Amino acid sequence: MKSNGRSGTRETAIAAVALLIVLVVPFVHRSPAFEDFVIRLSAMALFATSLNLLVGNTGMVSFGHGMFYGLGAYAFALMMQMTELSLPVAAMLAVLFTTLAALCVGAICVRLSTDYFAFITLAFQMLIYSVIISWQSLTGGDQGLRGGLPRREIFGFDLASQLHLYQCCAVVAVLGLLALRHISASPFGQTLRMIRDNESRTGFLGVVLWRARLWAFTIAGGFAGLGGVLAALFVSGAYPELADWPNSGQAIFAVMLGGINSFLGPVLGAAMLLALNDVVARVTEYQGLVLGIVILIFALGLRRGVLDFFRVAWSKDSQ
């Protein structure tokens, strides 16, 4: 393991180059479809990568991560519709709200063993989803929060413009992923991996297990909320589907497809899932069937996520 300082600089440099490339593309060639894809990927990448902080790093499989994605979207959309707050302030408050919600939910869930943890996160998601559906006067019920979001300009940026939204989402996603990377590479991230590998031994070392898990759960919830904010910007509203369990399933798919042991695995998984969905939707109505077969091929053929597969293959080659 390289020193944190050196690897941190290298990662920041990689992130800066990636961001630069993404930002330059529209000036070379405008493709609305590509820009839409990047906007959706930004939301999904944050969502899936934050889930992987739990699944891959800590060994906590949460089936209810979608609730924080949905809560982020609703909190942001409601603040934009009901208050005069500026967009960044509303976004930050939405993330803060989601983080607090994750703290409360996590306080109840994280002490449970793996199986029960998975069940109770799913139960909480269903609870949140039911509240969204039932609290019609606030959330619009199953019709969702309609009427669009007022796109107040921020520093000359008008997010009603697709280009500006694209730039904003790319910057937020790259910064968010970089932050998650730093968390994952930090001593705290190492502790989480220790818990995943052998929780008894970690406990004997003096680590308070539930506290570390709760931190991980809260941070992951906050970043999922940030993903939800971007999703709300894309659809100009918030809909219960964002907080429903199939959405959590999408994030789990993305993580498994891309690879749980590579930091960028969930990002690649999210990109593959979105691209597959877009291509398949053009060709057939049996999307579920096609997606299921593709995922089955990856799972049975590679036996691990795509990026994990290549990493293993690469290290075998170099030996």
Place this chain on the structure above:
Amino acid sequence: MSAVITRRTVLAAGTASLLAAPWVARAQANTLRIGMQSILSGPIALLGTSSRNALMMEQDRINAAGGFLGRQIEIVYRDSKGQPQEAARIARELVNSSGCELLIDAEASSASFAVQEVVRSLDVACIHTNSETSSLTADPKIRAPTAFRVARQGVHDAVAGSIYLAEYASAKKLNKWATCSPDYAYGRDTTAQYLQFFKQFKPDLEVITEAWPKLGQPDFTEVITKLIQAKPQALFTLLYAGDLSAFVNQGNIYALFAQMAVATPNVDYPVLAAIKNLPAGIQSATRYLETFPDTPANKEWGQAYFKKWNERPTNWSWQNTVAMQFYEQAIKKANALGGKALAAALTGMKINTPFGVDGTITMRDDHTTIGYAIGWGQTIPKEPFIVDVKAADWGKIIELETEWKKQQKYI
């Protein structure tokens, strides 16, 4: 000026136009793509495919007549599964990547609101063909400059239904009513809206019990026994599609229809097909009926649809057909395809169509249609399934709709 036009200029211009002619012709020969998105998979895919069937017939008809502005049309179909996020993505993809110049949004409820926001940011005309939620066009904050609705509107149906049912209830002296509607926003909001108008026309109306089955509930035993035990004189239900046919089939076992009068606005041909023994005497609205309006044009369209697809059309089918008829007339009038030009042409436009109560349907200034056929009658077990259909009074509908809009602070 004539001095400027020399022989050379004329020659050059002539050569240029000769060279350019194939390009112009090719540009004109380019197919005009129209994007259509709907629910084409899942439990209510039947409604989405019935929209697509109707549009395919319209495509053939319009192309046979020379297309739009001399260009043949091609409708591009996409399945959104009814998910708002996917609906927003598809609407943008249809315009930005698939080169669609017009949109038909055949989504239901929440997805149509997501599409509305996409349309707001693009200069493209869009017609919502299936969303009945009134606020989509009634609320000026939600209405979009280039988006229109060619579909039933919840408030219109509620007024028409309540007037009919109030007369029916008074004639039969039915004061004690029960309701049974799906437990989600549409079911609860629309039931409340019907009851509000119903009570306005029949103040002594009393609702003695309410049942709220879940959407897609397979077993209605509990609901049916609850309703029978409450002993209402009549039942109003907003169940629809598979839920309604399951409810009627199971209600028949308990002889529910012999114990109370029943009224529903949601009987459609596919529901009738799925009911084993349709009880006679259910008070029912006509979503789409070949015999209402009872005109040769309506019957001809219904039968042509049946002949082509071997199934009967739904309410969504006629709505999509009328959307294409509106596009056809608006494009002729505006001689353009741009969102703003078409919006100007569509606003206030009146077209001749078999689905209008008087053979016409009008696109009102608030981007929604009026004058479409709304009728109530009673069921019989065999064709034409609904008889004694009375047409609703559009004057009264608009009067009460205006009152409702004022209450909602839309105007």
